Amino acid sequence: MAKFENMPQAIKPTHIQGISLESIAEKYGTPLYVYDGEKITNQVHAIQKAFLGVPLKIKYATKALSNISILKLIKNAGAGVDAVSLEEVKLGLMAGFQPSEIMYTPSGVGFDEIEEAVDLGVMINLDSLPLMQKFGEVYGNKVGACIRINPHIMAGGNIKISVGHKASKFGISIEQLPEILEIVKEKNLKIVGLHVHTGSDILDAEIFLRGANVLFDTAFKFPDLEFIDCGGGFKVAYKEGDPRTDIQEVGEKVSEAFQQFCEKYGKQLELWLEPGKFLVSESGYLLVKTNVVKKTPSITFAGVDSGLNHLLRPMLYDAYHDVYNLSNPDGNTHTYNIVGYICETDTIASDRELSEVREGDILVIKNAGAYGFSMASNYNSRLRPAEVLVWEGKSHLIRTRETIEDLTRNQVVIDI
Numbered sequence: 001m002a003k004f005e006n007m008p009q010a011i012k013p014t015h016i017q018g019i020s021l022e023s024i025a026e027k028y029g030t031p032l033y034v035y036d037g038e039k040i041t042n043q044v045h046a047i048q049k050a051f052l053g054v055p056l057k058i059k060y061a062t063k064a065l066s067n068i069s070i071l072k073l074i075k076n077a078g079a080g081v082d083a084v085s086l087e088e089v090k091l092g093l094m095a096g097f098q099p100s101e102i103m104y105t106p107s108g109v110g111f112d113e114i115e116e117a118v119d120l121g122v123m124i125n126l127d128s129l130p131l132m133q134k135f136g137e138v139y140g141n142k143v144g145a146c147i148r149i150n151p152h153i154m155a156g157g158n159i160k161i162s163v164g165h166k167a168s169k170f171g172i173s174i175e176q177l178p179e180i181l182e183i184v185k186e187k188n189l190k191i192v193g194l195h196v197h198t199g200s201d202i203l204d205a206e207i208f209l210r211g212a213n214v215l216f217d218t219a220f221k222f223p224d225l226e227f228i229d230c231g232g233g234f235k236v237a238y239k240e241g242d243p244r245t246d247i248q249e250v251g252e253k254v255s256e257a258f259q260q261f262c263e264k265y266g267k268q269l270e271l272w273l274e275p276g277k278f279l280v281s282e283s284g285y286l287l288v289k290t291n292v293v294k295k296t297p298s299i300t301f302a303g304v305d306s307g308l309n310h311l312l313r314p315m316l317y318d319a320y321h322d323v324y325n326l327s328n329p330d331g332n333t334h335t336y337n338i339v340g341y342i343c344e345t346d347t348i349a350s351d352r353e354l355s356e357v358r359e360g361d362i363l364v365i366k367n368a369g370a371y372g373f374s375m376a377s378n379y380n381s382r383l384r385p386a387e388v389l390v391w392e393g394k395s396h397l398i399r400t401r402e403t404i405e406d407l408t409r410n411q412v413v414i415d416i
Contacts (some may be wrong), residue, residue: 012324012364013285016390019325021287025188025362028386030289031306033373035065037073037391039283040369044077047275050251054258054271059103060234060284061276065284069389069398071095074279082232082274086113089122101328103229103272105148105195107170111138118143125195127231129172129179146193146229149174151214167407171196174214181221191222197274207251208233212254216261225265229272230254232378236281240318240366277370284369286311286385287326290361291341300336302357304348305321307340309379311365311372314348322366323349338363342380373399377414378407 012365014021017034018384022032047058059082059260060074066088072095081092081099085142086109092102099121106113107127111134117124125146126132135145145190150171171181196211212230219225234245241341288304314318323338325331333353340346358365376384382404388395 009079012326012329014251014329015324016285017393019390019395020283020394021093022362022365023065023081024388024390025287025289025326027395028280028285028388028397030362031304031385031402032047032287032397033368033385033387034285034287035387035389036071036283037389040070040073040280041077043275043279043282044074044079047251047278048078050247051255051273052222052251054255055268057227057270057272059229059274061274062092062133063374064276064374065280065374066091066093066400067373067387067389069396072098073389073391075101079279082276083122085109086116089117089120093120096320103146103274123193126329129176129183131185132172132180132189133187136183136189136315136368141188141190144190144192144224144226145179146198146227147191148195149214149218150209151196151198167203174218177218177221179359184222190224192224192226193229193272194219194222194225194348195229195231195272197303198233205246205253208250208254210256212257215366216257219265225269226271226315227262227270228258229274232274232276232278234275234278236370238280239322247288281367281370284367284372286312286365286368288363288365288371290357290359290363301361302336302338302354303341304338304363305341306346306385307342307382308344308347309340309342309382310376311348311368312375312377312386313371315346316375321349321368323352323354324364324366325355325357325361326364327361328355328358342382378402381407383407 007237010388025032058079060079061082063084068091072142075095081097081326082103083089084105089102089104102122103125104117104122105125123146125148127148148171150173153175178377194215196215198207198211215228234247237244262268288306290302291305292303294303308315314321334356336352336357336406337356338349340348373387386401387399389398
């Protein structure tokens with residue numbers, strides 16, 4: 001049974017690296033995403049420490065948070081990039097990553113995107129038998145590639161983020177291994193890596209081992225491997241008492257199994273990991289201003305200047321995000337529903353005990369670093385917020401707040 005790291009007593013930060021969140025809100029306005037760069041680099045180093053005994057390469061799952069300044073920070077901490085779109089590949093290159101540091105794992109894209117990615121020099125992760133077939137017809141053994149295996153493992157905190165089960169669209173079923181090998185032989189493919197990713201919010205080290213063992217067993221069919229990619233999915237804590245992945249235990253168990261596999265395989269391979277949320281989630285805070293406190297006979301609503309257009313996770317996944325009142329931390333406690341300004345049911349948090357919320361108060365939404373801004377939209381023609389990175393004791397604007405000109409820039413108005 002895995003050991004879980006529990007979150008300490010609920011923490012309500014008022015400062016990041018000595019800078020008050022209140023002063024950041026005053027300087028840059030709200031709604032505002034704020035990231036603690038020190039936390040991000042510490043998370044990278046925690047993984048490096050946990051897997052200290054193996055040749056490890058961390059490939060940051062860019063979809064979690066793709067701001068170029070964040071990518072540069074992660075690069076400087078010693079990680080590479082896991083990209084799921086050509087645009088993410090290009091953002092990685094803009095951030096200074098070498099093509100060899102980028103893994104490209106698309107799903108269901110047109111082959112023209114694959115060709116462009118090959119031209120850019122990044123590693124291609126083949127996600128389907130038809131893609132393998134086409135890739136082999138065009139490149140043969142001239143371009144090394146990786147294969148994404150679907151291990152038929154149900155794991156993850158939500159069915160929408162469980163991606164390694166039998167009914168998932170991702171990867172090539174392990175039951176189709178004979179077809180995989182047939183295409184590899186027929187097209188003379190050069191397979192240099194095998195990849196698996198079972199899902200997100202995984203706690204148990206045994207789940208990671210199960211996925212890894214599928215690759216270890218499969219690897220002996222591929223003599224030219226250079227790496228094994230075990231994906232990511234490490235869980236972070238979202239509320240008091242919430243368990244999180246014990247990364248040290250995962251590192252020890254997976255590293256030991258990996259080294260035993262390499263001895264049997266006959267050469268030392270690299271171990272690749274693709275953490276996303278684990279690196280950036282806890283670094284992020286969404287600061288919002290209370291527009292109205294609306295009391296009804298049954299509920300008191302705190303309506304804020306944000307919503308599902310800025311933080312989709314609560315509505316999409318029923319995800320929990322801790323919220324606290326930055327402006328009135330010592331007020332009497334009341335129960336609130338924190339809701340957004342979108343013309344749709346738009347609940348950020350339900351039945352939360354907060355110190356008294358007043359019009360104009362700044363509320364802080366925690367764990368907003370992953371899949372916050374990256375999933376933001378212009379729904380209701382609302383503008384996306386600014387982003388700020390706190391690094392080395394200073395706040396840095398890393399994305400300006402959108403304007404109406406940004407919203408209409410690509411529209412073409414015709415005479416009617």
